[in-house]
Amino acid sequence: MASNPFVTAFELIASGNPELIQIMGLSLRVTLSAVLIGCLIGLPLGAVLALTRFPGRAGVIVLFNALMGLPPVVAGLLIYLLLSRSGPMGDYALLFTPAAMIMAQGILILPIVVSLTRSVVEDLWIEYEEQLRSLGTSRIRSVPTLLWDGRISLLTGVLAGFGRASAEVGAVLIVGGNIAGHTRTMTTAITLETSRGNLGMAVALGTILLLITLTLNGAAYGITQWSGGGGR
Amino acid sequence: MVRRGWPMMDTRASILPLRLDRLGFSAGGADLLSDISLTVRSGRRLLVIGPNGAGKSLLLRLCHGLIQPNSGRVIWADGSVRPRSQAMVFQRPVLLRRSVRANLEYALSVSGMARVQRKAPTDAALRRFGLAPLARRAARLLSGGEQQRLAIARAWLLQPEIMFLDEPCSALDPGATRLIEETIAGFATEGMTLMMTTHDLGQARRLADDIVFLHKGRLVEHGPAADFFDAPKTREAGAFLAGDLLW
Numbered sequence: 001m002a003s004n005p006f007v008t009a010f011e012l013i014a015s016g017n018p019e020l021i022q023i024m025g026l027s028l029r030v031t032l033s034a035v036l037i038g039c040l041i042g043l044p045l046g047a048v049l050a051l052t053r054f055p056g057r058a059g060v061i062v063l064f065n066a067l068m069g070l071p072p073v074v075a076g077l078l079i080y081l082l083l084s085r086s087g088p089m090g091d092y093a094l095l096f097t098p099a100a101m102i103m104a105q106g107i108l109i110l111p112i113v114v115s116l117t118r119s120v121v122e123d124l125w126i127e128y129e130e131q132l133r134s135l136g137t138s139r140i141r142s143v144p145t146l147l148w149d150g151r152i153s154l155l156t157g158v159l160a161g162f163g164r165a166s167a168e169v170g171a172v173l174i175v176g177g178n179i180a181g182h183t184r185t186m187t188t189a190i191t192l193e194t195s196r197g198n199l200g201m202a203v204a205l206g207t208i209l210l211l212i213t214l215t216l217n218g219a220a221y222g223i224t225q226w227s228g229g230g231g232r
Numbered sequence: 233m234v235r236r237g238w239p240m241m242d243t244r245a246s247i248l249p250l251r252l253d254r255l256g257f258s259a260g261g262a263d264l265l266s267d268i269s270l271t272v273r274s275g276r277r278l279l280v281i282g283p284n285g286a287g288k289s290l291l292l293r294l295c296h297g298l299i300q301p302n303s304g305r306v307i308w309a310d311g312s313v314r315p316r317s318q319a320m321v322f323q324r325p326v327l328l329r330r331s332v333r334a335n336l337e338y339a340l341s342v343s344g345m346a347r348v349q350r351k352a353p354t355d356a357a358l359r360r361f362g363l364a365p366l367a368r369r370a371a372r373l374l375s376g377g378e379q380q381r382l383a384i385a386r387a388w389l390l391q392p393e394i395m396f397l398d399e400p401c402s403a404l405d406p407g408a409t410r411l412i413e414e415t416i417a418g419f420a421t422e423g424m425t426l427m428m429t430t431h432d433l434g435q436a437r438r439l440a441d442d443i444v445f446l447h448k449g450r451l452v453e454h455g456p457a458a459d460f461f462d463a464p465k466t467r468e469a470g471a472f473l474a475g476d477l478l479w
Binding site: 083127128130131133134135136141145148149151 | 257293296298319320322326328329330338339342343386390448
C-alpha cells in the first residue's frame with residue numbers, strides 16, 4: 001500500500017472492489033431514503049406554512065431556518081438519545097442500523113426542504129392567489145398546485161438536502177456506528193481509512209462521492225434546461 | 233334563459249340579475265369606491281369606463297367576490313354568497329407553468345369534474361379558441377395574445393353565466409385585440425352576460441350595450457351605451473368623452 005493512493009484508488013474502482021460497491025450502495029440507499037422522507041414531510045409542510053397564518057408562525061419559520069444550520073453531530077446525538085436502550089424508542093432496537101441513519105439524515109434534510117418550499121410557495125402565492133381564488137381553488141387544493149408549479153425551484157432545495165446528507169459524517173457515525181458491511185457509509189469509511197493510513201480506499205471513496213454529487217447536479221441542471229419551457 | 237354548463241355540470245337557478253347595494257370600499261383611509269348601487273341585467277354587455285384610478289378594476293373584483301366590501305352588499309339572484317357560475321379574465325392572466333391543455337383541464341378539475349370527463353370540453357375549448365395547434369406547448373411561452381386567448385378559453389370552460397373581464401386587451405396589439413373583441417361579442421350572442429372594464433373608448437363603443445361611468449370611486453352615469461355616447465348627462469362624462477378628464 002506504499003504506492004500512490006490515486007493509483008490504488010483507480011485500481012479499486014476499475015476492478016469493482018466488492019467492499020467499495022457495498023459501501024457505495026448503502027450510502028446511496030440511506031441518503032436517498034432520507035431525501036425521500038424529508039420531501040414527503042417537508043414539501044407539504046413548507047407549503048402549508050406558506051399559505052396559513054397562525055399564532056407562532058414566525059417562530060416556526062425562524063426555527064426551521066435555524067435548523068438548516070443544525071450540526072450533524074447534534075442531530076446524531078438527538079437520534080442516539082431517542083433510540084438508545086434507555087431512550088423513548090429504545091425497544092425498537094434501531095440504534096446502529098441503517099434505519100437510524102436514515103432518521104438522522106432525514107432530520108438534517110427536513111429543515112432545508114421546509115424552508116425552501118415555504119419561500120418558493122410564498123412567492124408563487126403572491127402571483128397566483130387572485131387567479132386561483134377566481135377559479136375557485138381552495139387553499140388546500142392550492143398546495144399541490146403551487147408545489148407542482150414551483151417544481152424547478154424546489155428541485156434545487158431537494159438537491160441541497162441531498163448534498164448535506166451525503167456529505168455529513170457526524171450523524172451517521174454516532175447512530176450507525178460505522179460497522180463494516182452493515183452501517184459503513186462512504187463518509188465514515190473515508191474517515192476510518194484515512195486514520196488507518198489506507199489512503200487508496202479513502203481516495204477511491206472520495207472520488208465516487210464527488211462523482212455522484214456531480215452526476216446528480218448535472219442531471220438536475222439538465223432537467224431545468226429541458227423543462228425550461230414548462231417551468232417558466 | 234339559456235341553459236349553461238357541460239352535461240356533467242349541475243345547472244342551478246340563475247344567479248342574475250346581480251344587484252350592488254350601496255357598495256363601498258376603502259383602504260388606508262381613502263374611499264376608493266363609495267355608494268355604488270346598480271343592477272347588472274342578464275344577457276347584457278356592461279362596460280365599465282372611467283379615468284385611471286376611478287375604481288373600475290376594484291368594482292369588478294368586488295362583484296367577482298375576490299374582495300369583500302367595507303359597506304353595502306353584492307346580491308346574487310340565487311341568494312348565494314359567491315356563486316360558481318361566474319368567471320373572470322384578468323388584465324395580466326396568470327397561467328400555470330404547464331401545457332396549454334393542462335391549464336384548461338386544471339380549471340375543470342377545480343370545478344370538481346372527474347378526470348375522464350374533462351377531455352371532451354377541453355377539446356372543444358381548444359378548437360373553439362384556435363388553441364388546438366398549441367395544446368402541448370408550455371402556456372408561459374405563448375405570445376401575449378395567445379396567453380389572453382387561453383385565459384379566456386379557461387374562463388369560458390367554466391360555462392359562467394356572467395364573465396368579468398378586466399381590461400383584457402390592454403397589453404395586446406390591434407390584431408389580437410380584434411380577435412378578443414370578436415370572441416367576447418360571440419359570448420354575448422350566446423347569452424352570456426358580460427361585465428368588462430376598458431380604458432379604450434372605441435372598444436367601449438364597439439362592445440357595450442350598457443355603460444357604467446365611474447369617476448373618483450363614484451358611479452356618475454349608468455345607462456344604455458347609445459344614450460351615453462350621444463348625450464352624456466353629466467359634465468364629467470362629457471369631459472371624459474372629449475378626452476379632457478384625466479383624473
